[in-house]
Amino acid sequence: MERFVRLTAPTGKFDFLVKLLVFVLISGLMNHVRHIFVYGLPGQKTYWENLSDATFTALPMCTFALLLIGHLNALQKRLYLQATRDALTDLPNRRWFMDNTPERISPTQAMMIIDVDRFKDINDTFGHDIGDRCLRQMALHLRTSLEPGDILARIGGEEFAAVLGQADDAKLQRIATRMSEGLAFDPGQGSIQRVTASVGIARSDRTMVRHDALRLADKAVYQAKSAGRACFRVCVPDHRLATPHGFPVALPSTSLS
Known part of the structure; x- marks a missing residue:
């Protein structure tokens, strides 16, 4: 019908x-x-x-x-x-993101999760109305950091997700650096606040299932926060190689800044 x-x-x-x-x-x-x-x-x-x-x-x-x-x-x-659609930021929401992003992330693509640093402090200090305005400005900042063909959505709270197409190393570093540096936010009380983000990136030289890519990107976000926030980390999956006897050997994952 x-x-x-x-x-x-x-x-x-x-x-x-x-x-x-x-x-x-x-x-x-x-x-x-x-x-x-x-x-x-x-x-x-x-x-x-x-x-x-x-x-x-x-x-x-x-x-x-x-x-x-x-x-x-x-x-x-x-x-x-x-x-x-997310009513606050006018970005696609988590449901749209899961319905419209590819089930498999190819080696030329990358999955990103962006988490706004210390957002709770903004809400607690200036109030939720100012916090909402901050999220709207951050959403615009993230959207203008991407290129045509890239996908961005708000997946919950102060967390965003993106899928980058044709994501070579230079593009990844340029976009992730700009996102993590954040923006100068004016809460309207005479002081400018620097709002930054912790960015986690999942990529591989092999095709990844979207669920695994999101899990790796989330892991990379925690690594970025542990490194002091306002930065990005890249997480790659474990590669398993078959030995002559058929047993898998796990190679350690790496994280690059």
Whole structure:
């Protein structure tokens, strides 16, 4: 039904008129077929005569149906946005992120988790309204740090996640450095606060399952916080090599700044 509504809903005035004409023509065809079943082929009316008979009723009914379908389509879009959009930052939310990011992260991509440093202190010192404004500005800062084709979402509280496409080392370092350095935030009380972020990055020379990439990026965030915050860390998965006897040998993961 949702697909039918999307396909049928008018996208503009011209599209509305075209679809209205198609609906009326179909109504005329149905009336013509009914006439054949009732009266048989001899002496039957032409299609155009049956169309003329049907138009008086079909035109207002088809107009109403198209208006109703258009309203339903707009309502579906509005509900989808409300379900998948973060109202505070206008970024996609966790649900959208999990539904629209690839299940497997390729070696040319990278998963990032960005956690705003000491955000609780901002809320406790200046209040939640100022904290909300800080999150909005940080969301804008993160979004402008990325490149076209990269994905960014707020996945909860002061935590954001991103998937970078074509993430070579130079791009990763440039973006992660800018994100971690944060922004100068004015809480409106005469003092400028430097709001930074701890950034965790997961990448591998092999394809990673998204769940594993998120787990590694989260681990890298904790490493960045342990290193003093306002920095980033890169975490790579353990690689397992088969020995001649078939037993796996685990190589240690590494973390790079």
